[in-house]
Amino acid sequence: MAVRQAPLYVGAMPTNTQVRLVSRPTGFPDASNFEIVRDAPLPEVKDGEVLVRNQFLSLDPYMRGRMNEGRSYAPPVALGDVMVGGTAGEVVLSKTPAFAVGDKVVGALGWQEYGVANGGALTKVDGGLPLSVYLGVVGMPGVTAYIGLYDIGEPKEGETVVVSAAAGAVGSVVGQLAKIRGCRAVGIAGGRDKCDYVVRELGFDACIDHRSPDFTSELRAATRDGVDVSFENVGGPVMDAVLAQLNPFARVPLCGLVSQYNATEPYALKNVAALLWKRVKLQGFIVSDRMDRWPRALADLAKWVAEGKIRYRETVAHGLTNAPEAFFGMLRGANLGKQIVKLV
Amino acid sequence: MAVRQAPLYVGAMPTNTQVRLVSRPTGFPDASNFEIVRDAPLPEVKDGEVLVRNQFLSLDPYMRGRMNEGRSYAPPVALGDVMVGGTAGEVVLSKTPAFAVGDKVVGALGWQEYGVANGGALTKVDGGLPLSVYLGVVGMPGVTAYIGLYDIGEPKEGETVVVSAAAGAVGSVVGQLAKIRGCRAVGIAGGRDKCDYVVRELGFDACIDHRSPDFTSELRAATRDGVDVSFENVGGPVMDAVLAQLNPFARVPLCGLVSQYNATEPYALKNVAALLWKRVKLQGFIVSDRMDRWPRALADLAKWVAEGKIRYRETVAHGLTNAPEAFFGMLRGANLGKQIVKLV
Numbered sequence: 130m131a132v133r134q135a136p137l138y139v140g141a142m143p144t145n146t147q148v149r150l151v152s153r154p155t156g157f158p159d160a161s162n163f164e165i166v167r168d169a170p171l172p173e174v175k176d177g178e179v180l181v182r183n184q185f186l187s188l189d190p191y192m193r194g195r196m197n198e199g200r201s202y203a204p205p206v207a208l209g210d211v212m213v214g215g216t217a218g219e220v221v222l223s224k225t226p227a228f229a230v231g232d233k234v235v236g237a238l239g240w241q242e243y244g245v246a247n248g249g250a251l252t253k254v255d256g257g258l259p260l261s262v263y264l265g266v267v268g269m270p271g272v273t274a275y276i277g278l279y280d281i282g283e284p285k286e287g288e289t290v291v292v293s294a295a296a297g298a299v300g301s302v303v304g305q306l307a308k309i310r311g312c313r314a315v316g317i318a319g320g321r322d323k324c325d326y327v328v329r330e331l332g333f334d335a336c337i338d339h340r341s342p343d344f345t346s347e348l349r350a351a352t353r354d355g356v357d358v359s360f361e362n363v364g365g366p367v368m369d370a371v372l373a374q375l376n377p378f379a380r381v382p383l384c385g386l387v388s389q390y391n392a393t394e395p396y397a398l399k400n401v402a403a404l405l406w407k408r409v410k411l412q413g414f415i416v417s418d419r420m421d422r423w424p425r426a427l428a429d430l431a432k433w434v435a436e437g438k439i440r441y442r443e444t445v446a447h448g449l450t451n452a453p454e455a456f457f458g459m460l461r462g463a464n465l466g467k468q469i470v471k472l473v
Numbered sequence: 474m475a476v477r478q479a480p481l482y483v484g485a486m487p488t489n490t491q492v493r494l495v496s497r498p499t500g501f502p503d504a505s506n507f508e509i510v511r512d513a514p515l516p517e518v519k520d521g522e523v524l525v526r527n528q529f530l531s532l533d534p535y536m537r538g539r540m541n542e543g544r545s546y547a548p549p550v551a552l553g554d555v556m557v558g559g560t561a562g563e564v565v566l567s568k569t570p571a572f573a574v575g576d577k578v579v580g581a582l583g584w585q586e587y588g589v590a591n592g593g594a595l596t597k598v599d600g601g602l603p604l605s606v607y608l609g610v611v612g613m614p615g616v617t618a619y620i621g622l623y624d625i626g627e628p629k630e631g632e633t634v635v636v637s638a639a640a641g642a643v644g645s646v647v648g649q650l651a652k653i654r655g656c657r658a659v660g661i662a663g664g665r666d667k668c669d670y671v672v673r674e675l676g677f678d679a680c681i682d683h684r685s686p687d688f689t690s691e692l693r694a695a696t697r698d699g700v701d702v703s704f705e706n707v708g709g710p711v712m713d714a715v716l717a718q719l720n721p722f723a724r725v726p727l728c729g730l731v732s733q734y735n736a737t738e739p740y741a742l743k744n745v746a747a748l749l750w751k752r753v754k755l756q757g758f759i760v761s762d763r764m765d766r767w768p769r770a771l772a773d774l775a776k777w778v779a780e781g782k783i784r785y786r787e788t789v790a791h792g793l794t795n796a797p798e799a800f801f802g803m804l805r806g807a808n809l810g811k812q813i814v815k816l817v
Contacts (some may be wrong), residue, residue: 194750202721202750337796364745377546397741401708405727405757406538406546413749 137344146449148240150206153198157391157460162196163212163453172245180222180245183238186449186470187215187264188456189298189466190362199399202415212240212452215269217260218472228253235263240452241354242472257456265298265467266441267430274302274417275426277382278360279310280419281412286311288357291348291374293367296323298467299384303360304333305439312358315351317367319462326465328433331440348374358382364389365396372400372409381411391460442466489513490793494550497542501735501804506540507556507797516589524566524589527582530793531559531608534801537734546759556796559613561604562816571808572597579607584796586816600775609642609811610785611774615730617760618646619770621704623654624763625756630655632701635692635718637711639680640667642811643728647704648677649783656702659695661711663806670809675784677756683711692718701725708733709740716744716753725755726759735804738747754756786810 144167151164174180195206195213204212216238220228225248228234236251238244254263265271277299284290290307294300295316304314304327316327316336323334324336335351337344348370355376361368364386375381389395416423433439444464446455452470459468488511495508518524539550539557550557560582564572569592571580578595582588598607609615621643628634634651638644639660648658648671660671660680668680679695681688692714699720705712708730719725733739748755777783788808790799796814803812 202752348613368745386746386749389746395743395746397743398745399739399741400710400740400783401742402730402733404755405730408757408759408762410754410756411748412754413752415752 131247136358139330143171143243145171146242147211148449148452149209150196150212151208153205153208154196154391156393158193158196158409158457160453165450169241173244174222174224174245175226177247178245179220179225179228179234179248179251180232180243181216181218181238181251182243183216183241183472185210185261185264186452186472187217187269187466188446188452188459188470189215189270190385190387190390190460192456193460194347213237214239215264216244217264218244218256222250233260235268241245242449242451245280246467252301254448256435258434261443261445261467261469261471262434262441264469265443266302266434266439267427270298270467271302271430271439272386272423272426274360275304275430276301276416276419276422277384277414278303278306278358280422281382281410281414282358282360282380284310285356286313287313289313289315289352289354289376290358290360291315291317291352291356291371292360293317293403294370294385294387294462295327296465297362297462300360300362301327301331301441301466305331305433307358308332309433309438313354315348315356317348317363317371323465326442330442339363343451345370348422349452355379360384361386363387364398369400369445372398372403375403375407377407379409381409383411383413387460444468448472477744485781487515487587489515490586491555492796493553493555494540495552497549497552498735500737502537502540502801504797509794510775511776513585518566518568518589521569521591522589523569523572523578523592523595524587525560525562525578525580525582526565527560527562527816529561529605529608530584530796530816531561531613532790532796532803532812532814533559533614534731534804535727536732536800537731537804547706554577554728557581558583559608560588561598562588566787567592577604579612583795584667600779602775602778605787605789605813605815606778606785608813609787610646610778611761611771611782614642614811615646615774616767616770617673617728617784618643618704619774620760620763620766621728621758622647622650622702624766625726625758626704626724628654628656628702631657633657633659633696633698633720633765634702634704635659635661635696635700635715636704636706637661637683638706638729638731638806639671640809641706641806644704644706645671645675645785645810646783649675649777651702652676653777653782657698659692660698661692661715663706667809669784674786689714689815699723701719704728705730707731708742713742713744716742716747719747719751719753721751723751723753725753727755727757731804735774788812790814793799 220232227248234251292303296318307314314333327336356374362385365388501537564576571592582596636647640662651658658677706729709732
């Protein structure tokens with residue numbers, strides 16, 4: 130058994146900083162829902178396990194759902210538990226031959242400085258890309274875009290793909306994947322700056338500001354040939370507006386409803402009849418249901434990032450104690466590209 | 474060229490009774506939207522065409538959509554034109570060798586006593602079943618049930634299938650097809666009598682009256698293991714109630730929204746988030762998009778009807794002039810099973 134000791138243990142035993150969920154929000158969450166614990170003991174590392182010092186924490190919209198009680202696609206975070214989340218970091222202690230101290234790994238160790246996982250729950254990353262990229266464009270959000278667009282959306286060359294939250298971690302990849310497939314890519318984002326970024330830097334054909342008073346007519350003008358794939362991240366009135374533009378046999382990969390996650394009354398969808406008349410396929414999906422597709426998706430994404438065919442940006446918060454504020458900002462759409470927290 | 478003369482032409486030239494659309498309804502249609510014309514001339518029959526005396530006219534919910542102006546999956550009926558509709562009748566004059574006088578044929582000749590069609594648009598029926606059946610369980614509604622349930626719903630043995638408008642032409646077949654596949658079949662219908670028919674005569678496992686004050690709790694009780702396939706014919710609050718019961722990876726063949734066809738304000742759907750959390754596939758479809766599946770579907774349906782595995786009833790109106798009233802009744806759900814009009 131390869132047990133290797135990290136420098137960490139040479140001096141004083143470090144403690145673990147954690148962000149725990151302590152109450153469930155009604156509507157928009159706030160700081161009182163979280164407790165920051167600075168002196169938690171380091172977890173014990175059993176045979177087969179690995180201790181990781183997290184360098185980056187991913188913040189993602191799905192986390193809002195985990196704060197709720199009740200049914201969702203995954204159990205809620207229990208009160209008192211560390212918030213769940215994707216992480217990238219460095220192995221500091223290994224009790225499995227599969228990992229050595231110093232290895233860079235991606236996992237789901239949550240909102241904390243140190244985490245322990247079975248070796249099988251960690252992925253070693255050694256591509257030439259910056260570590261944080263494996264939480265974004267070459268990680269869960271990138272694979273979400275890939276599977277949702279290519280497997281559910283099935284876009285064909287020359288078709289029009291619309292994606293909401295187009296400046297976000299998933300949406301920004303969706304539009305670029307659409308361009309790689311030879312489609313017209315139209316983004317929807319909140320604000321002029323995001324739209325400029327989406328068109329000028331990411332190469333979308335158009336991007337519509339959903340805050341514009343002329344949103345509906347601008348969307349119509351940008352999708353004169355109708356919409357063949359609507360990659361839905363947002364829900365609400367923006368979703369209704371896009372449904373009105375769908376072509377017959379359009380596909381709607383339903384990836385998120387971020388406009389609804391903090392709503393106490395859900396937005397009720399008006400254009401249901403369009404799904405019938407236009408014979409639309411609308412399909413909810415979660416990237417973790419399709420693990421068989423990850424290797425191919427990650428390989429393609431890494432290649433396209435390396436070739437410059439997919440560009441990305443990150444919005445970086447510094448220090449774990451700032452994670453709650455950064456999370457609230459992401460839920461409000463304050464981020465451009467992937468929202469991460471840099472821990473060290 | 475086989476030209477055969479029907480007895481019809483021996484005496485006085487008959488005239489054609491027709492029901493024409495003369496105005497477009499706002500909300501629920503009424504008699505003023507139709508004009509009954511009793512003395513229209515018989516249409517000319519060109520080479521390759523066939524003159525048919527219609528014996529049965531099919532009345533179907535989709536016809537309400539054709540009365541509207543504007544976009545749908547098919548162009549509207551023009552004002553002044555004969556209403557569209559499926560028909561079954563007898564060839565009285567043929568200018569194609571493919572049909573002989575006396576042949577029983579199914580086509581889409583509309584709300585009129587006589588119609589002309591190219592031979593390619595007619596299907597000769599010579600099974601041992603009553604002619605009207607080819608407008609119902611072994612016709613378009615039956616194939617709709619077959620394709621929607623089997624191809625889009627993809628039910629597996631032991632799963633639970635829910636179907637709304639369960640006593641109607643399509644719904645009654647859906648539940649019986651579910652039973653043939655080894656599923657639990659739960660119907661939703663309007664009124665105690667319809668529910669009794671669905672359970673006792675058609676063999677569904679349960680049927681819930683959507684007019685019951687306890688509808689939601691009764692639906693929950695009848696679907697304790699959740700719902701794997703929801704065959705949607707109705708829309709509105711009934712659809713929302715079923716969405717709340719869906720299991721992960723459920724399928725929703727979206728066949729109709731009959732509760733909405735006369736609505737001036739569409740019902741807005743609340744449980745959209747369930748489609749995401751539960752990774753549901755919801756797919757609108759129209760039976761005419763999948764003509765390749767008709768031969769197999771019709772063969773199976775005819776066999777199962779002959780074997781008594783699929784039972785059916787018809788609600789029959791007598792005389793073409795009563796077609797509008799029968800149509801309004803069908804839109805209100807007054808029919809049990811297939812609504813037809815017997816013309817002669």
